[in-house]
Amino acid sequence: MKLAKQTKSLLLKVVVPVTFILLWELLSRANLISSALLPAPSSIIAAMIDWIFGTTGLVESNSGQWLVDAGNSALRVLIGYSIATVTAIVMGILIGWWKPIEQLVEPTIQMLRPIPPVAWIPLAIIWFGIADKPAIFLVFLAAFFPILVNTIHGVKSVDKNLVRAGGMMGANQWHTLRYVILPAALPNIMAGMRIGIGAAWMLTVTAEMVAVNSGLGYVLWDSYYFLRYDLVIASMISIGLLGFLTDFAIKKAMHALLPWQRGASIESI
Amino acid sequence: MAFLEINQVDKIFKDAKRGTQVQALQDISVTIEENEFVCLLGGSGCGKSTLLNLIAGFEKPTIGEIMMNGKKIEKMGADRGMVFQQPTLMPWLTVQKNIAFHLKLKRASRQKKKEEAQKYIDMVGLTGFEKHYPHELSGGMSQRVGIARALLQNPSLILMDEPFAALDPFTKLEMQEELARIWQKNKRTIIFVTHSVEEALMLGTKVIVLSKRPGRINKIINLEMDRPRDSTSPIFNRYKREILTLIEKNEEPLLEEDSMHQVI
Numbered sequence: 001m002k003l004a005k006q007t008k009s010l011l012l013k014v015v016v017p018v019t020f021i022l023l024w025e026l027l028s029r030a031n032l033i034s035s036a037l038l039p040a041p042s043s044i045i046a047a048m049i050d051w052i053f054g055t056t057g058l059v060e061s062n063s064g065q066w067l068v069d070a071g072n073s074a075l076r077v078l079i080g081y082s083i084a085t086v087t088a089i090v091m092g093i094l095i096g097w098w099k100p101i102e103q104l105v106e107p108t109i110q111m112l113r114p115i116p117p118v119a120w121i122p123l124a125i126i127w128f129g130i131a132d133k134p135a136i137f138l139v140f141l142a143a144f145f146p147i148l149v150n151t152i153h154g155v156k157s158v159d160k161n162l163v164r165a166g167g168m169m170g171a172n173q174w175h176t177l178r179y180v181i182l183p184a185a186l187p188n189i190m191a192g193m194r195i196g197i198g199a200a201w202m203l204t205v206t207a208e209m210v211a212v213n214s215g216l217g218y219v220l221w222d223s224y225y226f227l228r229y230d231l232v233i234a235s236m237i238s239i240g241l242l243g244f245l246t247d248f249a250i251k252k253a254m255h256a257l258l259p260w261q262r263g264a265s266i267e268s269i
Numbered sequence: 270m271a272f273l274e275i276n277q278v279d280k281i282f283k284d285a286k287r288g289t290q291v292q293a294l295q296d297i298s299v300t301i302e303e304n305e306f307v308c309l310l311g312g313s314g315c316g317k318s319t320l321l322n323l324i325a326g327f328e329k330p331t332i333g334e335i336m337m338n339g340k341k342i343e344k345m346g347a348d349r350g351m352v353f354q355q356p357t358l359m360p361w362l363t364v365q366k367n368i369a370f371h372l373k374l375k376r377a378s379r380q381k382k383k384e385e386a387q388k389y390i391d392m393v394g395l396t397g398f399e400k401h402y403p404h405e406l407s408g409g410m411s412q413r414v415g416i417a418r419a420l421l422q423n424p425s426l427i428l429m430d431e432p433f434a435a436l437d438p439f440t441k442l443e444m445q446e447e448l449a450r451i452w453q454k455n456k457r458t459i460i461f462v463t464h465s466v467e468e469a470l471m472l473g474t475k476v477i478v479l480s481k482r483p484g485r486i487n488k489i490i491n492l493e494m495d496r497p498r499d500s501t502s503p504i505f506n507r508y509k510r511e512i513l514t515l516i517e518k519n520e521e522p523l524l525e526e527d528s529m530h531q532v533i
């Protein structure tokens with residue numbers, strides 16, 4: 001009974017994409033879609049397989065290089081995102097907790113925040129050259145602000161009486177920050193982290209398209225120059241997949257770290 | 270030297286934005302001895318919470334001072350336990366961990382935290398709910414966790430701000446009886462805020478009746494009644510009449526002065 005229900009819900013989920021892809025394949029084979037504009041799903045899959053396993057040499061120099069390309073991108077995301085997460089959480093707690101610090105840095109943050117991270121690309125190249133560093137810097141910028149803003153908001157909306165309750169149980173300043181403020185703000189912090197990971201992937205790909213000679217974004221842009229649209233789309237799929245997986249990992253971490261939130265909000269209904 | 274001395278305390282709240290100020294407390298002087306169960310009784314807005322918050326150290330008196338064991342109270346501290354009107358539990362901690370929070374701050378061993386917490390979980394009748402999160406508890410259960418948490422800390426003074434106000438009459442009665450039992454079993458000093466005459470008479474060894482705006486001490490009554498108390502007994506009703514008369518007398522002639530005092 002339950003199995004039948006699960007199968008049904010799975011069917012419901014895949015019916016749209018499967019129909020779409022089948023239609024696309026059929027139209028391509030009937031030459032109703034020009035392969036110069038949009039390669040057929042089957043040729044994209046073939047390109048993808050060779051890119052990953054290096055079996056046919058279909059994608060030439062990229063053959064068998066997928067793991068390296070994906071690894072390069074993922075590493076940049078990981079490093080930039082980790083630095084952003086740690087600094088944004090620490091700064092966010094300090095800013096949210098101590099008024100003088102807020103007054104000191106808030107205006108600067110409000111001025112920098114509206115600048116889209118991509119606008120930093122020229123400076124990033126001037127400062128860091130063409131390699132990993134400008135990409136990591138851009139990823140950092142992209143992930144930093146959403147996490148920071150959410151952390152500040154989370155800290156500021158902590159119930160004053162929780163802090164008092166902690167104080168009456170003997171909490172000093174450090175205890176209060178570590179055992180009351182941080183966990184109380186964690187749902188907001190994690191929400192910021194989920195926005196941040198999306199922004200991080202966006203900026204890695206952008207940076208790789210203009211300022212780095214490796215990674216999925218680079219393959220994407222490079223294939224575009226060589227009119228390899230099968231590889232362009234294969235890159236898009238790879239980026240989407242990795243972005244989905246990292247977001248999924250953070251979502252899982254969130255569930256593990258915030259067990260008390262399960263069943264406490266309408267999301268879980 | 271008394272255990273707790275409140276010396277001529279005034280509390281004035283200044284509101285810079287509106288340019289007004291409110292005198293919440295005026296010339297409060299009380300001494301409280303160890304093992305007393307003091308009920309602070311008064312109508313809404315008469316400054317009960319304000320007085321409790323001053324004793325807790327959340328805020329400071331505008332004039333006067335509060336001494337505990339001869340030491341001036343200036344900030345929060347684990348020597349006093351607080352039970353809030355709203356339970357105010359840490360939502361990310363289980364019942365057990367909420368109750369053991371004080372021990373966690375003191376870096377007690379896992380074993381000790383568990384054992385101590387269990388003792389108080391059993392005492393307030395929450396056995397079986399150790400691993401529940403606050404959002405999985407009813408209002409009355411949350412309130413019990415708040416009480417257990419304050420008891421575990423073993424403070425020399427427990428402050429309670431209308432802890433049962435939000436409960437239904439059945440749970441309220443049950444909790445009152447339980448609290449009286451706990452207090453009798455392991456004596457300590459309790460200051461209990463309430464606006465219910467009956468609740469004060471059910472629980473206290475001493476009732477401090479506050480008058481309204483600015484909050485002043487109307488009368489201090491020592492209760493001499495046996496426990497468990499019976500709200501239908503003649504002596505209970507004699508006390509009740511006495512207090513109600515006090516409150517009535519206090520309301521009528523003070524009405525005009527009342528509004529003048531409110532904004533000074």
Ligand SMILES: Nc1ncnc2c1ncn2[C@@H]1O[C@H](COP(=O)(O)OP(=O)(O)OP(=O)(O)O)[C@@H](O)[C@H]1O
Nearest residue numbers: 282291293311312313314315316317318319320464
């Ligand atoms: N932080 C504050 N700032 C300004 N005024 C305050 C503040 N806290 C309390 N007051 C004022 O002090 C007076 C007493 O308030 P308090 O909260 O002590 O009353 P209460 O006796 O606890 O009432 P209740 O039974 O409704 O809880 C009120 O007039 C209130 O407006």
Ligand SMILES: [Mg+2]
Nearest residue numbers: 317318319430
């Ligand atoms: Mg109050």
